[in-house]
Amino acid sequence: MSEMSLHRGISMQRIGAMILRYWYLLMSSWPRLLELLYWPALQVITWGFLQLYIAQNANFFARAGGTLIGAVILWDILFRGQLGFSISFLEEMWARNLGNLMMSPLKPIEFLLSLMVMSLIRLAIGVIPMTLLALFLFHFNVYALGLPLIAFFCNLIFTSWSVGIFVSGLVLRNGLGAESIVWTLMFAIMPLACIYYPVSVLPAWLQYVAWALPPTYVFEGMRALLIENTFRTDLMLDALAINTGLLIASFWAFLALLRSARKHGSLLSSGE
Amino acid sequence: MTENDKASSRPTVADRSSLAAIEVDHLVKVYKQTRAVDDISFSLPRGSITGLLGGNGAGKTTTIAMIMGLVLPTSGRVRVLGHRMPEESAAVLGRMNFESPYVDMPMRLTVRQNLTVFGKLYAVKNLSDRIAKLADDLDLTDFIDRANGKLSAGQKTRVALAKALINQPELLLLDEPTASLDPDTADWVRAHLERYRKANNATILLASHNMLEVERLCDRVIIMKRGRIEDDDTPEAIMARYNRTTLEEVFLDVARGRVNGVRQEAAR
Numbered sequence: 001m002s003e004m005s006l007h008r009g010i011s012m013q014r015i016g017a018m019i020l021r022y023w024y025l026l027m028s029s030w031p032r033l034l035e036l037l038y039w040p041a042l043q044v045i046t047w048g049f050l051q052l053y054i055a056q057n058a059n060f061f062a063r064a065g066g067t068l069i070g071a072v073i074l075w076d077i078l079f080r081g082q083l084g085f086s087i088s089f090l091e092e093m094w095a096r097n098l099g100n101l102m103m104s105p106l107k108p109i110e111f112l113l114s115l116m117v118m119s120l121i122r123l124a125i126g127v128i129p130m131t132l133l134a135l136f137l138f139h140f141n142v143y144a145l146g147l148p149l150i151a152f153f154c155n156l157i158f159t160s161w162s163v164g165i166f167v168s169g170l171v172l173r174n175g176l177g178a179e180s181i182v183w184t185l186m187f188a189i190m191p192l193a194c195i196y197y198p199v200s201v202l203p204a205w206l207q208y209v210a211w212a213l214p215p216t217y218v219f220e221g222m223r224a225l226l227i228e229n230t231f232r233t234d235l236m237l238d239a240l241a242i243n244t245g246l247l248i249a250s251f252w253a254f255l256a257l258l259r260s261a262r263k264h265g266s267l268l269s270s271g272e
Numbered sequence: 273m274t275e276n277d278k279a280s281s282r283p284t285v286a287d288r289s290s291l292a293a294i295e296v297d298h299l300v301k302v303y304k305q306t307r308a309v310d311d312i313s314f315s316l317p318r319g320s321i322t323g324l325l326g327g328n329g330a331g332k333t334t335t336i337a338m339i340m341g342l343v344l345p346t347s348g349r350v351r352v353l354g355h356r357m358p359e360e361s362a363a364v365l366g367r368m369n370f371e372s373p374y375v376d377m378p379m380r381l382t383v384r385q386n387l388t389v390f391g392k393l394y395a396v397k398n399l400s401d402r403i404a405k406l407a408d409d410l411d412l413t414d415f416i417d418r419a420n421g422k423l424s425a426g427q428k429t430r431v432a433l434a435k436a437l438i439n440q441p442e443l444l445l446l447d448e449p450t451a452s453l454d455p456d457t458a459d460w461v462r463a464h465l466e467r468y469r470k471a472n473n474a475t476i477l478l479a480s481h482n483m484l485e486v487e488r489l490c491d492r493v494i495i496m497k498r499g500r501i502e503d504d505d506t507p508e509a510i511m512a513r514y515n516r517t518t519l520e521e522v523f524l525d526v527a528r529g530r531v532n533g534v535r536q537e538a539a540r
Contacts (some may be wrong), residue, residue: 009362011395013392013395014392014393014395016392017389017390017392017393018389018393020388020389020392021378021381021385021389024380024381024382024385024389025378025380025381028380028381028419029380091378095376095377095378095379095380096374096375096376097375097376097377097378098375099342099372099374099375100375100377100390100435101393102341102342103340103341103342103365103368103369103370104365104390104393104394105362105365105366105393105394105395106393107362259344262341262342262343262344262358263343263344264303265301265303265308265334265337265343267337267342267343268333268334268337268342268343268374
């Protein structure tokens with residue numbers, strides 16, 4: 001993969017070839033497909049019943065119907081988006097196929113774009129049934145959020161790609177010994193992204209950290225929409241600005257880690 | 273012939289670059305305290321087939337990896353098909369290919385799916401015809417719709433070779449192309465490589481521990497030891513220089529440090 005020609009001559013055919021490769025892989029294994037559906041469904045059922053129970057016993061939650069289940073669905077977009085990206089990347093490491101790709105005309109930007117598309121496909125397979133389950137079991141229609149849902153989705157998926165690109169670079173540089181980062185890094189931001197509670201709950205000094213994370217804006221925006229019926233455009237624009245910076249930084253970090261992997265010979269030994 | 277005539281008939285640097293498939297110039301690779309490749313230089317003309325010999329840790333794989341652009345040199349330069357690597361790799365990666373025991377074809381995909389994906393990555397025209405031709409040439413037809421993970425070692429090697437030939441490369445880099453193959457399959461692979469080279473005027477650089485393979489295939493041999501080039505000539509010239517009848521005996525002389533004694537003996 002040529003690092004120098006990052007922005008020139010992006011080939012849709014090569015991106016399509018990589019998407020085809022991951023599609024073949026996904027369709028070759030029904031347990032993998034089932035796994036995409038299983039966890040999101042389990043999440044929405046568990047949190048849906050919890051929301052139902054709380055709503056019956058507290059006026060606030062009765063008024064703020066859907067905040068918990070909405071948060072679960074949005075968190076899953078963030079988490080599954082990153083996993084969808086990173087698992088497709090890890091497939092290349094597990095299959096010892098990275099050398100074949102690196103030696104082909106595929107460019108890093110094309111590789112990353114194909115991983116982004118795959119994260120959307122995997123997300124759709126997992127999350128669309130989850131939203132339907134929320135609708136039929138708990139009468140929570142996430143699609144009723146309308147246009148704001150698109151703003152929430154875009155900001156969350158951009159963050160998930162930034163994290164996915166960065167951790168893929170780390171695995172590229174350090175081998176499969178760094179694989180656990182793929183599964184755990186997103187959980188590190190979970191308490192600070194204020195998924196299930198408002199930012200005001202955090203100590204004042206920690207609020208600064210929370211506001212540095214784009215998902216915090218999304219979850220605050222979701223609560224504003226569900227509780228106060230207000231769509232906070234300012235929050236979405238702030239999140240978009242931070243996400244733009246994060247995406248650029250993650251691209252840069254990926255290229256720097258790829259160069260370091262070439263320098264240290266890590267691409268020849270992509271095991272542990 | 274005057275000095276000027278001699279000078280004009282001598283290839284210029286630009287000519288040499290256009291004639292050479294690979295040019296390696298004072299290449300060095302240092303990993304922490306280890307000098308994996310230590311100031312090596314060679315040039316391979318187009319259409320040649322060269323064997324890179326050496327024991328484990330001699331620097332063969334690192335050299336090939338630097339030629340492919342997978343590893344960055346500490347110092348020195350590599351040009352492939354007239355382009356600097358890795359800076360201009362985008363200009364040559366579509367014209368070369370490789371096979372190595374350090375990589376696999378994805379196991380869950382069928383042979384046809386794998387070849388389709390790589391064919392598209394290399395922008396191969398009339399891809400289904402090309403896959404059919406390779407399947408015919410390399411005898412893949414019986415298992416072309418079987419998952420790669422369910423193939424025998426010999427079948428996997430033929431599939432890896434099909435992937436390496438999918439774009440009809442001008443330059444083919446092979447690292448142990450017949451390792452773990454039975455003699456019959458190994459001989460079959462060698463015969464196919466010879467046919468491919470002749471039919472396409474392709475350049476082949478192969479690293480191997482199989483001396484018979486190198487003797488049969490290569491018109492030039494580069495012997496490496498501890499990251500340096502120990503010898504570089506035709507197989508016949510090298511065997512004559514060491515007064516040996518096989519490259520295997522030469523390899524043992526080099527590996528066991530008997531080089532100078534044997535050479536002096538041969539010179540007498």
